[in-house]
Amino acid sequence: MTRTPVPGTRRRILQTAARLFREQGARAVGMQQVVEETGLGKSALYREFTSKDELVKAWVGELHDHAWAQIGSAIARHEGDPARALLAIVEQAQESTQGSDAHGCTFYNTSAEFRDPGHPGRREAVAHLDRLRELLCALATSARATDPKALADMLMLIISGLYANAATLGPSGPAAQSIAAARILIDQHVPTPEGS
Amino acid sequence: MTRTPVPGTRRRILQTAARLFREQGARAVGMQQVVEETGLGKSALYREFTSKDELVKAWVGELHDHAWAQIGSAIARHEGDPARALLAIVEQAQESTQGSDAHGCTFYNTSAEFRDPGHPGRREAVAHLDRLRELLCALATSARATDPKALADMLMLIISGLYANAATLGPSGPAAQSIAAARILIDQHVPTPEGS
DNA sequence: CCAAGATGGGACCGATCGGTCCGGACTGAT
């Protein structure tokens, strides 16, 4: 090696791509646009990511890491109170839609934009949703919910619906009722109501 | 006029476009593909619809009419029992995702694919969701719900979440809990529980 | 039976798509 590999390149690409994909949708953004906004050349981009599909996958994967960390800290804030932790996850999701960048849930959006089940980005997105579902189920079990799986799935509905409605009808639309709805569903399943 | 305008042309285009858009997503389908599948020429297509955006709008509009009719008949089946009608709407939504063509809610998908607020198709989709929200609110009011708007919005969350999860994790995933969740939320808001 | 003219199929347009490749610039060793 005779030249510095510029390690920040990959990160810069991902950050730029993340912004464009989030704002306009992955399908609407061309690689040319990513190249122009990063100021790099196409060869640099295609050395880091072999194809656009892989770039989308990396983007979704990074968003998963980010979301997972936020969920983890939300849970940690209510250690020993899994029912409260479940609510905290919904609260955290709602907060993330309050900004003006309410473009919906990336994981569901990506699934909507790329229907091919084999698409790397879609697989990554579905994997995230599956892990979230399992996490909710584990928390519901810890909370001694009467039917943990049912409670977890109901909260999945609320969270998905929250993002979808925030993106279409605005954060102050139906999305604003997500926490209240989650509380009702949690209380209904957990023997000792803690939501009130 | 010296030649029959062939009134079936518009319908044929819409049917073909509807199938392609539903299966692959509106953004992934090119006008060339629509032309090839209809067997018509491009000029015919562009005489009926001035642009792809308008075709998407017409598609969404027709889907609105279809959905609205189905919702109407679901309500009619429970006339005089608005609380039951609310549940019937969710039931009807769930049934529509049972087929193998679970590609999510067209109205939300269209919003996800076309982020520009001025896009005709997106406007149509948002308008549908708004009307649905108002209808749910009216039914909730008739059912003497303690907080009709809140109940309507919670059901919006359930319905949206139902479609999103059916599309990503399958109809037997979290989507399967949508009716049970709706029942809980309705019972919680309606003085005389009728869901049990 | 013919002229008028709307209609439909598809060639064609510039722009952009995802992806490849090459020439020049910069680096580190000699």
Next chain:
DNA sequence: ATCAGTCCGGACCGATCGGTCCCATCTTGG
């Protein structure tokens, strides 16, 4: 100072995008 090695920007590729236009075809009024 020179040279070899590596990496970068951007020109370039065929395909396809949404959209326009031309011409053969067919129908209908006279």
